[in-house]
Amino acid sequence: MRRVDDFRLKLGEQELVPIVVGGMGVDISTPELALEAARLGGVGHISDAMITTVSDRRYGTSFVKEKLQRFRDLIGNPDKSAIKFDLGHLAEAVRLHVGKTMEAKKGAGLIFVNCMEKLTMNAPRETLKVRLEEALSAGIDGITLAAGLHLNSFNLIEDHPRFRDAKLGIIVSSLRALQLFLRKSLRTNRLPDYIVVEGPLAGGHLGFGMDWAKYDLSSIVDEIRSWLQTEKLLIPLIAAGGIFTGSDALAFLENGADGVQVATRFTVAYESGLPEEIKQEYFKANEEDIEVNLISTTGYPMRMLKSCPAIGSGVRPNCEALGYLLDGHGKCAYIDAYYREAAAHPGVSKLSVREKTCLCTQMRNFDCWTCGHMTYRLKDTSRKQADGSYQLLSAEHIFKDYQFSTDGEIALPD
Numbered sequence: 446m447r448r449v450d451d452f453r454l455k456l457g458e459q460e461l462v463p464i465v466v467g468g469m470g471v472d473i474s475t476p477e478l479a480l481e482a483a484r485l486g487g488v489g490h491i492s493d494a495m496i497t498t499v500s501d502r503r504y505g506t507s508f509v510k511e512k513l514q515r516f517r518d519l520i521g522n523p524d525k526s527a528i529k530f531d532l533g534h535l536a537e538a539v540r541l542h543v544g545k546t547m548e549a550k551k552g553a554g555l556i557f558v559n560c561m562e563k564l565t566m567n568a569p570r571e572t573l574k575v576r577l578e579e580a581l582s583a584g585i586d587g588i589t590l591a592a593g594l595h596l597n598s599f600n601l602i603e604d605h606p607r608f609r610d611a612k613l614g615i616i617v618s619s620l621r622a623l624q625l626f627l628r629k630s631l632r633t634n635r636l637p638d639y640i641v642v643e644g645p646l647a648g649g650h651l652g653f654g655m656d657w658a659k660y661d662l663s664s665i666v667d668e669i670r671s672w673l674q675t676e677k678l679l680i681p682l683i684a685a686g687g688i689f690t691g692s693d694a695l696a697f698l699e700n701g702a703d704g705v706q707v708a709t710r711f712t713v714a715y716e717s718g719l720p721e722e723i724k725q726e727y728f729k730a731n732e733e734d735i736e737v738n739l740i741s742t743t744g745y746p747m748r749m750l751k752s753c754p755a756i757g758s759g760v761r762p763n764c765e766a767l768g769y770l771l772d773g774h775g776k777c778a779y780i781d782a783y784y785r786e787a788a789a790h791p792g793v794s795k796l797s798v799r800e801k802t803c804l805c806t807q808m809r810n811f812d813c814w815t816c817g818h819m820t821y822r823l824k825d826t827s828r829k830q831a832d833g834s835y836q837l838l839s840a841e842h843i844f845k846d847y848q849f850s851t852d853g854e855i856a857l858p859d
């Protein structure tokens with residue numbers, strides 16, 4: 446009987462186990478998790494979302510505090526246009542995160558960084574260029590361009606010496622988005638090395654509207670695959686979103702995908718960056734506990750657990766310290782929502798804002814419990830212990846379960 450291990454993902458010269466552990470923002474896909482995927486011969490992702498915050502937490506820098514000190518006079522002022530990131534700090538944070546991860550890499554696999562264009566950091570071009578260039582300089586194996594259309598990203602880094610040698614990929618949810626990207630980056634004379642096709646059951650932000658349920662991953666993969674064939678473009682396709690078992694993955698590989706990208710199953714690994722008590726929330730979730738809503742300020746729908754503290758939280762906008770979602774003109778949809786709510790409830794000290802959330806604060810605090818649709822099946826991947834909690838799993842266990850399992854089976858931990 447065939448299994449995932451009978452296939453290989455070919456990226457240039459490299460032959461990989463066709464399992465990519467997807468990027469999970471704000472250090473949920475940690476270096477420890479990515480390093481395991483690479484050690485086992487697949488691809489792991491770190492993420493550069495809120496990278497200066499991550500650097501402070503991991504490497505002892507104090508970029509967030511310094512930024513807050515610089516802009517603290519703007520606290521309480523809805524006009525955040527003067528808030529800028531120090532590009533030197535940003536570069537240093539990327540260098541630390543990517544550099545230290547790459548130094549620790551063992552095994553035949555690869556480590557990529559997930560880079561969300563929607564983190565516009567009040568200077569979209571300048572900050573994105575630093576993030577991409579520093580990741581390349583620090584030796585990352587590849588960059589996955591995510592969340593946003595990234596129409597100019599290739600152009601931004603075409604002069605970097607590693608532009609043609611590092612693997613560069615893009616996440617799309619439709620043929621149209623792919624066509625737009627290819628048209629815009631034509632001038633650089635460089636195609637993406639891989640395309641992640643992400644369907645509507647994924648975690649994090651969705652490349653669909655609130656009508657996401659009308660779409661299905663295999664149809665989108667088929668459509669993109671036949672268009673690439675017609676255009677004679679030989680770019681590996683990686684299917685993502687809702688692939689929960691080795692057999693699910695095998696079905697995509699047998700239908701012509703070159704690899705699969707998976708994330709939800711790894712949220713409950715020891716190596717995932719979520720705090721232990723939140724991993725338990727993911728394990729316990731039932732299907733009706735999960736929703737897709739519009740509280741993210743990126744403008745994209747996002748999937749999360751309904752019980753997460755981010756929903757309805759009314760914290761003061763924290764752009765002086767964080768501000769990763771400021772759009773370049775000092776705007777973020779949460780600032781508007783917050784001040785509208787504050788004006789409607791004068792004198793109330795603990796506001797509840799339901800329309801949007803301060804995604805920076807919530808993601809930093811692990812209070813926005815974004816998750817894939819299949820999260821409600823996580824309880825079937827582990828054992829319930831005497832105290833009612835679920836046993837965490839090793840990344841190796843989950844990876845090998847995808848690689849070797851057959852018949853829709855899921856191996857439980859010892």
Ligand SMILES: Cc1cc2nc3c(=O)[nH]c(=O)nc-3n(C[C@H](O)[C@H](O)[C@H](O)COP(=O)(O)O)c2cc1C
Pocket residue numbers: 466467468469470471473492494559561591592616643646647648649650685686687688706707708709710712815816817818819
């Ligand atoms: C907790 C969580 C956080 C995520 N964060 C990001 C992110 O920051 N950037 C991104 O491009 N995709 C993100 N994703 C999407 C994954 O990388 C992946 O493509 C998708 O979730 C795969 O589907 P699955 O979770 O059903 O396996 C996230 C997914 C999860 C579960």
